[in-house]
Amino acid sequence: MPIAGPVAPRTSERTTLDPLPFDAVAFTGNGMLAAWQETNAQATLAHCVAQLEASGTLDNLRIAAGQKQGEFVGFQFADSDVFKVLEAIGWEAGRGDVDALTGFVDDTVALLQAAQEEDGYLDSHFQVARPGEKLTDLRWGHELYCLGHLLQAGVAWVRTTGRRDILEIGLRFATLVDERLGAGGTDAVDGHPEVETALVEVYRLTGEKRWLDLAQRMIDLRGNQLVGPDRFGYGYFQDHAPVREVDGATGHSVRQLYLAAGVADAYVENGDDALLEALERIWADIHSSKMYVTGGLGSRHRDEAFGDPFELPPDRAYAETCAAISSVMFNWRMLLITGEGRFADEMERALYNAVATSTTPDGCNFFYSNPLQVRTHRDGEHEQAPARRVPWYDCACCPPNLARLVASLHSYAATIRDGALQLHLYESGRITLPDATATITTDYPFDGAIRIDFDAPFAHEVALRVPAWASSFALTVDGTAADLPVTDGYLRVPGGSIRSIDLTLDMPAVVREPHPHIDAVRGCVVVTRGPIVYALEQPDLPDGVVIEDVRIDADAGVTVDGTGSGSPKLRVRLAQLEPVRAGLYPVRTGGATTLVDTMDVALVPYYRWGNRGPGGMRVWLPTT
Amino acid sequence: MPIAGPVAPRTSERTTLDPLPFDAVAFTGNGMLAAWQETNAQATLAHCVAQLEASGTLDNLRIAAGQKQGEFVGFQFADSDVFKVLEAIGWEAGRGDVDALTGFVDDTVALLQAAQEEDGYLDSHFQVARPGEKLTDLRWGHELYCLGHLLQAGVAWVRTTGRRDILEIGLRFATLVDERLGAGGTDAVDGHPEVETALVEVYRLTGEKRWLDLAQRMIDLRGNQLVGPDRFGYGYFQDHAPVREVDGATGHSVRQLYLAAGVADAYVENGDDALLEALERIWADIHSSKMYVTGGLGSRHRDEAFGDPFELPPDRAYAETCAAISSVMFNWRMLLITGEGRFADEMERALYNAVATSTTPDGCNFFYSNPLQVRTHRDGEHEQAPARRVPWYDCACCPPNLARLVASLHSYAATIRDGALQLHLYESGRITLPDATATITTDYPFDGAIRIDFDAPFAHEVALRVPAWASSFALTVDGTAADLPVTDGYLRVPGGSIRSIDLTLDMPAVVREPHPHIDAVRGCVVVTRGPIVYALEQPDLPDGVVIEDVRIDADAGVTVDGTGSGSPKLRVRLAQLEPVRAGLYPVRTGGATTLVDTMDVALVPYYRWGNRGPGGMRVWLPTT
Known part of the structure; x- marks a missing residue:
């Protein structure tokens, strides 16, 4: 029996392509993706396990299980980080040896079993901090979101090893949810989509139609304002309009894309062209007006939202790592359905840029948001506007999400x-x-x-x-x-x-310009080569030249040295602005900018920026 | 005895200029500022009173007074809106007849007296919703912020009419605060500065040194991280460094500027050149790198903060109305101290643009944030990213703040x-x-x-x-x-x-360009005339021409028609872009932009935008 990977349709009626068995593809050699998987296996997984302990995330479950005294710490969805790490190790178990992590997995399963209540309920936040409010605050409670991640961890372990105990825990909770919120129960949807795609996968694994029905119900109920009023508005939760009627992508970008992935899965199993048409509209909206050149999605910090069409500031790009990961997931599902390369192209763009940049080469430090510009005088490093990667976050959704994606990366090839x-x-x-x-x-992506x-x-x-x-x-x-x-x-x-x-x-370096409606990078260009987006970093500039003062001579082209093995050197011709200023808003002179010097400077792949200490960075370079 | 206005130094040792008595200046005629004061008197004040009732803000106090049953509604600082409206009416009472509002004032004073506790405590949020936490959550509780506004209302009424009851209520609460948090009490600062400037004014009015000492203590304690850890960081609260040591403007812009105003007041009465030097650094930082051309301040939505130097996006400009108002307050104090015109220039810039734009001509609809660009497909209207002015806000700080500023506007002349x-x-x-x-x-500001x-x-x-x-x-x-x-x-x-x-x-129309470090409006220009910033609005474009597709021919200049009486017409030459697109990030062609049409189009003063229905708006116009 072949091992199935993360997305395993039960029918091929509505797909064009079938995933290969999980163990049918292996990256060998030392290419970028192979190295990433290796670092993930050797470093990131153990790092995540240690951080779950250090952050108190596992203690939350111990308190829920009565094994420890204390208060719940972290965000209400902290359990999901445990589940995503379990899922990541589960996929890794289908790739190689996870013996070093088996103790953690066994202990955690025992902990989850101890924490799970008689009726199947399992969510340490509510059990410890809000016992009277279980399954009543779906707008912000994230219980179904956490359940979704638990089920995905269960599915991974069954598929790769046959181990069923994690799935059984999930199914007990899912059964309770189905009784309460399934057909005949309360009409409600979770504020954060995720359970939809997980339930379809459970159906695919078990063949039990009730899980597909529950997923479909959650999709069909969406858009009826069941989450209730909120300062962020219904669009934030994708609860503003029924899925079949949406014009495009709205609200919190990760929520939108997890929902889209779940809708795609439900479409594959249940059909309904109106759902596929809605997915096409969401995709077209994103890829025609709401995506960074890096594949980053969701520009707004305030509500982690897409924002308006063409609202794509490079400095205040939120571009959460999880949004780029969920873009890979959504595009993969659309690729399976349609067989069209545009979906693989966008999967590739996100993977080599917005996703890849979020981790240090050692696999143990992460970005949460992924800006395309950092100024010299950046206001420090913190969760939502970092200038350097850090080992963990209070809201730690991204690192374990990376771990589970990378452990299964070969299955997208x-x-x-x-x-x-x-x-x-x-x-x-x-x-x-x-x-x-x-x-x-x-030697792709550095050689064609x-x-x-x-x-x-x-x-x-x-x-x-x-x-x-x-x-x-x-x-x-x-x-x-x-x-x-x-x-x-x-x-x-x-x-x-x-x-x-x-x-x-053919993989020449290419100078690209923004669509004229992207205001924030008007007059700038970006250098790309193959799927890789390049950036300019302060450490590559001569002493005394500040990144804010350089302009690119776009007509001078890009020099590419050392193709064929590893990352080549790309060099561009820059000019330095005369640093004399006439105030913030001087009278326009109409004259040319004064340039005092020119220099040839190397660019770095965007995914490698920020590994040489603090300093400015720019993906979009103003032209002379 | 002359009537004193909103800022009335007790000593002239450290000032260069003295305010005139409040009733020594009167705007006559129908100029822009006179009309604004008249609208404020005739419409805005009564509108605010009605909204305080409709929003439940007065009910909060009735519940605290035991006159009504119910729960606290709104933000924790809702009382401050009542106080600011009282202050506004108080200043208006020094200008003219407020008989129609006296009933509200008398009833509200009686209500405040009934709600005030034996020990002087008065804050309906804590009295109703968090009775056990009084004066213990200074980081977010806003009790001293509210007290500051209460004291300012009290000062206004005493100065303009001799009515003392509002001040007496404030002094009872201030006495309690002084006992708890004054010298010898707990070391603590409020998360939102405001009480500092109010306490200095109380000292100026009463001559009681204890209030100046308390203000000075609050300033001197700042920067010791007494607010405690928070996801926004200490800089948000200006508690990251002692006031005397700061490099520039940091964090939440209104907090920063209210603090700066209070520090300026304390400096005037107590001296200490280190404080004045710090204020100069804050001012220089703002006006060299953190101010919109409209005088708007604070670009970030997430934490209402200044952001990094030159981080000035026109579309995501937060530019809260209260920040521009507090800029007027800060600049006025610096003007009194130094006598230098640069402070009056910036007061003027903020007043005629960022402050003035926040209100409809009828004085009854308001912006909270004041963007410099709205796209055709703007994502609706809501509190933090509006495309049109609305009668009131859940967080209603701005409208009453406007009312108190405008009622006293003549005193800044x-x-x-x-x-x-x-x-x-x-x-x-x-x-x-x-x-x-x-x-x-x-006919200033339309004629020189x-x-x-x-x-x-x-x-x-x-x-x-x-x-x-x-x-x-x-x-x-x-x-x-x-x-x-x-x-x-x-x-x-x-x-x-x-x-x-x-x-x-001489008041020609002037085409201005941004400092080369302001990335977000690179390649754009703005048209100004005198102190007025102009904008392009969709309703002035020919049918079928979308604002995102036009470019200005900056070399063609600006035509000015009809100077001398009222607002002249400014017209510019625009060109329309060929609407054919090659995707989001096409390969750079290096060729010129294709223009398909040119047209002469009128601009509107920025402060009048958004009064003709929804549609795009731009202050910064991309050049051809």
């Missing part, structure tokens, strides 16, 4: 359908197919050359994604140049007896 | 020192001096001609402010052209037997 193989993310590795094994060799070798002649079509950023490419099949069209974002090599494919995506 | 007269704000009116009456005739007539030969110097925006002017004294230098922002006409002065400030 390729799909299958009727024997045909589709490649979405390029990374050196091995794909075990029913009738052959494919070996991928590449990708080679696929089959250990036996491959009889089926192989579809290779050609990202929208790749304006030209060369394809060779079994040593012979092939001229094939790109359809829906993929080159489709017909099946036969394929032994090897070479795809070379 | 001129000062005296040793017989010499200084004119700061130009508005048609009358100034009664000890030895003459001056009549001012002008200002005439001053004395009814008797004036023997003292007359200083006339020449705003920094005025690059040229003409001065005539008694019909003869005079060539005098501008020193510290003023033309100083020597005393003798002056009968008339004509000052004509």
